[in-house]
Amino acid sequence: MNFLVTGGAGFIGSHVCERLLLSGHAVSALDDLNDFYSPELKKGNVRDLERLAKPFALIQADVTDRCAVDRVFSETRFDQVIHLAARAGVRPSLEKPALYQRVNVEGTVNILESARRAGVKKLILASSSSVYGVNSKVPFSEGDAIFSAISPYAASKLACEALGHVYHHTYGMDIAMLRFFTVYGPRQRPDLAIRKFTALISQGKPIPVFGDGSSARDHTYIADIVDGVMACTTREFGFEIFNLGESQTITLRRLIEVIESAVGKKAIIERQPLQPGDVPITFADIAKARDRLGYHPKVKVEEGIPMFVEWFRKTAV
Numbered sequence: 001m002n003f004l005v006t007g008g009a010g011f012i013g014s015h016v017c018e019r020l021l022l023s024g025h026a027v028s029a030l031d032d033l034n035d036f037y038s039p040e041l042k043k044g045n046v047r048d049l050e051r052l053a054k055p056f057a058l059i060q061a062d063v064t065d066r067c068a069v070d071r072v073f074s075e076t077r078f079d080q081v082i083h084l085a086a087r088a089g090v091r092p093s094l095e096k097p098a099l100y101q102r103v104n105v106e107g108t109v110n111i112l113e114s115a116r117r118a119g120v121k122k123l124i125l126a127s128s129s130s131v132y133g134v135n136s137k138v139p140f141s142e143g144d145a146i147f148s149a150i151s152p153y154a155a156s157k158l159a160c161e162a163l164g165h166v167y168h169h170t171y172g173m174d175i176a177m178l179r180f181f182t183v184y185g186p187r188q189r190p191d192l193a194i195r196k197f198t199a200l201i202s203q204g205k206p207i208p209v210f211g212d213g214s215s216a217r218d219h220t221y222i223a224d225i226v227d228g229v230m231a232c233t234t235r236e237f238g239f240e241i242f243n244l245g246e247s248q249t250i251t252l253r254r255l256i257e258v259i260e261s262a263v264g265k266k267a268i269i270e271r272q273p274l275q276p277g278d279v280p281i282t283f284a285d286i287a288k289a290r291d292r293l294g295y296h297p298k299v300k301v302e303e304g305i306p307m308f309v310e311w312f313r314k315t316a317v
Contacts, residue, residue, distance in 0.1 A: 001080060078115075122173070127180070130282075132144065146158065181243065201265050214253065237292075
């Protein structure tokens with residue numbers, strides 16, 4: 001099949017492109033290579049994909065540019081679209097809320113509308129565990145009421161889920177919304193905690209720790225996330241939302257200990273106050289994904305962190 005992967009030069013997107021290519025599919029990656037973090041890292045991801053010598057093309061375009069998106073769909077026929085392009089991050093969204101709404105919501109509308117006009121019937125869209133907000137019920141289930149988003153990023157992802165349902169209901173498109181839970185692994189963005197902590201601890205520099213270290217996250221290894229995405233490409237749902245997480249939590253305090261062990265150095269802790277938009281816990285109920293997708297995450301965080309650190313050491317410059 002021929003796939004369009006938006007955000008295909010990024011962390012999750014490049015891994016999805018890689019798996020699709022190795023599975024025998026043709027892939028076009030749409031990415032604007034913006035400077036949210038170093039474009040050189042994204043270009044490095046693209047070079048990794050090009051080295052596979054598979055049917056792959058990079059299309060440099062912005063999802064907020066409706067004409068450019070229309071042109072992509074008019075020039076190539078796609079069987080499926082995996083829409084991962086977005087402005088990411090809770091804390092940055094508090095600084096630039098309008099940008100997050102424009103890229104994440106308007107960009108998603110552009111992809112959905114161009115796909116509809118081009119006759120693409122199946123789309124997989126990235127959502128986020130942040131939509132659960134401060135949820136007193138754990139683990140988080142897809143059926144939970146979600147009216148407590150606490151960041152512009154979370155609000156933008158809620159809007160994207162609603163748009164996915166609109167395009168299913170109105171146009172009969174097959175839409176899978178995937179709520180990713182704290183993804184980590186090789187090619188991880190440098191602003192995310194595991195990569196940031198690994199780099200700083202390796203350099204003997206202080207790491208910023210917000211709060212007392214008791215906050216907990218459901219960290220999910222990238223290969224397990226890609227397994228869930230790939231399962232969606234082979235099934236039809238109408239419209240469904242799935243949690244993709246490890247379904248285990250680890251406190252920030254314990255996470256730092258695991259990174260220290262993998263790096264072989266103790267962290268220098270720089271205590272900072274809790275940040276607006278941060279939630280105390282994320283924890284995925286993955287029963288639905290197990291039942292409907294055959295999703296069975298394999299990599300526990302105590303195994304995944306050493307694998308990430310090994311990759312980091314090989315690639316750090």
